[in-house]
Amino acid sequence: MGLKIFFIGTVSLSQKALQKLLSLDAEIVGIATKSSSVFNSDHVDLSNLAEEHDIPWKYVKDINAPHIVEWIKSLQPDIIFCFGWSTLIKKELLELTELGVVGFHATALPENRGRHPLIWSLVLGLEQGASTFFFMKEGADDGDILSQKPYRINYEDDANSVYLKIESNALVQIAEFLPKLQKRFFKVVRQDHSCGNVWRKRGMKDGEIDFRMSSYAIYNLVRALTRPYVGAHLFYKNKEIKIWKVKEEKYDHQNIEPGKILESKSSEILVKTYDNAVRIIEHEFVELPKKGEYL
DSSP: OOOEEEEEOOBHHHHHHHHHHHHTTOEEEEEEEOSOOSSOTTBOOOHHHHHHTTOOEEEOSOTTOHHHHHHHHHTOOSEEEEOSOSSOOOHHHHTSSSSOEEEEESSOTTTTEESOHHHHHHHTTOSEEEEEEEEOOSSSSOSOEEEEEEEEOOTTOOHHHHHHHHHHHHHHHHHHHHHHHHTTOOOOBOOOGGGOOEEOOOOGGGGBOOTTSOHHHHHHHHHHHSTTSOOEEEEETTEEEEEEEEEEEOOOOTTSOTTBEEEEETTEEEEEOSSSEEEEEEEOOSSOOOTTOBO
16 A cells, blocks of 8 residues: 655755655655745755655745645645644644644653754753654644654763754654555554643743853753754853853852853853853854953
């Protein structure tokens, strides 16, 4: 029994997943993607891959627009895969196909539904996450789980290394569940939302370093927002400065106020935090602050 797939995506994971599906000879009948994105710093345009494999495709602003839904319907897919999209899919599209819409979320659902899963995981210092494929409903990340695979978050990890772990997990999972979907022989696990929580959308203020925070909290914030994301930031002489990498350091003199620069040399800056200190290693300072100044 065949499985005709319509694919929606516009991030790096979308591209890797689509390439994996094609390598497994999956039947992709159409692709929706974006030429650019203000929401996704890891944006990827899938049109070249679609052209290469002679698959119908469109740049889509609103995936729920009536003319887009009609176009998808005309391709007669059995299932829709939505791996990396910034807006919710509405009821008409969710109910369009025989098997529904499979989505992806980078946490151990039902825990940590909602926005920015990779970033919040690192900001909060979690030591484990999971890559989860699930059947989408009208709520946020609340449908039945098709596949879930855990991954470790080590102290040395940052946004990029965790992103790669998630991608690696996801490709293994796709290879496992695709034949089950093709045979219509698969099991799902219903989410118990009483055991879960929902993460909120982050704002610019959430990315600002405040040296009244602990050194560990600052370390987590910086590694969470480093590339491919927007970077944590601070303000120096009324200018926003991006900070890409810091290192925690022990500092025993507790009578020094948070934010005081303890060292400034060789393009690195050691700054007092609430409990210890952090060494700013990668940054966008044009003028290096001096020892004794405050951030």
